[in-house]
Amino acid sequence: MKTSGSDRIMNTVIYGALALLSFFSLYPFWNAFIISLNEGTNTSLGGLTFWPRQLTFDNYEVILNDNRFFKATFVSVIRTVAGTASAIFLTALFAYGLSKKGVIGHKWYMLLAIFTMYFQGGLIPTYLWFRELGLFNNIWVLFVPWMISVWNMIVFRTFFKGIPEGLEESAKIDGCSNYGLFFRIIVPLSGPVVATLSLFQAVFFWNEWFHSGIYINDAALLPVQNYLVNMINSNSAQEMISQLGNVPGGAGDVVSRSITPKSLQMTALIVVSLPIIMVYPFVQKFFVKGVLIGSMKE
Template sequence: MVKKGGADKLFDLVLYTLLAILAFTAIYPFWNTLVMSLNEGKDTSMGGLSFWPRAFTFTNYEVIFSDERFFRAMGITIARTVSGTFLSVLVTALMAFALAKKELKGKRFFMIIGIITMYFQGGLIPSYLWLRELGLFDNFWVLIIPGMLSIWNMIVFRTFFQGLPEELEESAKLDGCNYYSLFFRIVLPVSGPVFATLSLFTAVGLWNEWFNAGIYINNPDLLPVQNYLMNMINSSSTAEMLSQMGSGVNVVTQTFTPKSLQMTAVMVVTLPIIVVYPFLQKYFVKGVMIGSLKE
């Protein structure tokens, strides 16, 4: 074992110090938000709240969880994230699988068309008119269909599929598999890392996305939880905030403020992704690296 010299120890000390500072700057805003959500709103407005609640309370969470619109918005977001992730990954992977085949005629043309759409789009007004003509306004599917195909994810899928051994496909064809059987019975089971990685990226994007709902949906019953949170953040007073919430909100204990409810809503909206992330983290490096080794 090589013994480290003074210069190496100093380098390690500086490196770990910088990493600790970086970790603190990343974690502290989230921790401070959690502290404010667990503190009485009126006490929080006095300032000086940093690492621990001064007046611990669950009132902020009680107010949020008593809002019927919050649960409706959360249900819309969960349904959108689950169905949108499934459809987006499936459609994108099928397109990538087809473009990975050498025998596909015109695949270079399709790739060029797809890559062009990554850099050039029709714009907001043509998209607005197009979706209106399709009858997708105030429709749940307007939250899913416009972003169902991801060209970037398709390129990663395609690169991964091209790196699979050709013997897999040849042996499957000898057993009588067509392309659909080859994809679902052979390719899909061995593509777990890249599927898990891109599924999580897609799910996080769908969970956090609010723009399409803000433009194309006027029905408050179809708004995702991110738009619910945005409406809360834009509220300037407690009365205005409560007027946007459901009729079941408990307003007897007026210890909360718009700021405390905003921080609580941020925590509630963020926690599901944080809980899911550790279970799929192990696939990140393997999935992304495999999809980027060969073009």
Template sequence: MKLSLSDKVMKTIIYSLLLVLAFITFYPFWNSLVLSFNVGSDAAAGGITFWPRKFTFENYELVFKEKSIYHAYLITVLRTVVGTLVAMFFTALFAYAMSKKGIVFKKFYTLFAIFTMFFQGGLIPYFVVMYNVHLYNTFWFLILHGMISVYNMIIFRTFFMELPDGLEESAKIDGCSNFGVFFRIVVPISGPVIATLSLFTAVFLWNDWFTPSVFINNQNLIPLQTTLVQIINAGATASLLTNVNSHTASMLQNTVTVKTLQMATMMVATLPILAVYPFLQRFFVKGVLVGSLKE
């Protein structure tokens, strides 16, 4: 189909705006990556934009000499994997129950859940509750915090409501219980929405730094993002520079700076979760749309 002149002009304007928006979004990340691979003393002079002026791996070498990084990685990976599995299980189970007709007090449960999306008790009451139930400063808090997402539950519930009733009825005729129907019929055909919401949950758990900084005091349980925030703090970064042996410090004192070390640490903390996106991106549109078309 041949486009008119006005259509061509409009498409040119739209694509140009999208390119500008993409550049504005991507450039800060790219510049941080470039700085992380540049000699610190040279980066301090400024003027580095798209490519390293003096390429080096020394910033990353220093980051990986810090043992706390490895332990923080382990805590974050465990939190993300286990927390995502637990959140998907309980959120999907809750949503499945809310998708069924005839549930006693169903409307009350739904309104009660939605109420929590807009009104919360506040940080101090939440802290007191976590402390009294002995979850403060424990790994289980990292797993159970945010276990139920009402937003994800609504998407799950809407998706489950669209499933044909005949699937469950035929399964129950064959002797399946409600749990059997859920695990053998519903879950296997819910791949797109589960993959999409799992990624949303995993990204939240991976990036969450504030909650552990308040509720976790044990340095052995501090996740990676909270460690990153501590390192971005200039004083913590300076202490990291002094943790290496004197010979290494004398070699790096003129090449590694606080700024480039911060950029390298940021890349180490960010790249793993970014690597997951290409594998699950194809589920995004389908997974969200199938759970939002019907209410």
């Protein structure tokens, strides 16, 4: 089909704007990557834009030889996997129940759930409550409070309401129980929305650091994002490098090389971001479909 001159101009403007937006979105990450591959003292001279001037892997050697990094990464992996699995499972069950009109008081339950999206107890009451529950300084506090997401529940509920009722009735006629109906019929049909919301939940668990710093005092239980925050808050290069070098099995043999706080911070940022970025290609095909199904059918 032929396009008019005005259409070609509009397409050029749109693609140009998208290209510019993509550049501004990706360049900070790329700049951090080349800083992590450049010698620290050379980076401090400035002018580092698209390519490393003095290639080195010393920064990665320091980070990857730090035992604290691997302990924090292990905690983050446990938190992300266990938290995402439990949150998606329980939220889907909650949403499936609220999607059924025959459930007594389902409208009131829905209103109560939405109420919690706008009004919360506050930081201090929550802190005291977690302490009384024995969650303070406990690995369970990293994901138990977020096992139910009201926003995810609404998306799940909207999707479940779009499933034909005749499909469920046919399964019940064949002797399928409610649990069998949910696990054998509903869950397999919910692949796109489950994949999409699992990605959202996993990104949240992997990136969250504020509450971890409040409720966790044991350094062995802090996730990797808190490790990154601690590095960014270091006061001087000598302090940071000496801390890394004094860790048993750490990077003492590399401390004498030219490493700066900025180079270590950018390296830690790249290493911390890569795992969650690598997940995106596997769920990309479900992403748009899952969001549209969960938000447009009502």
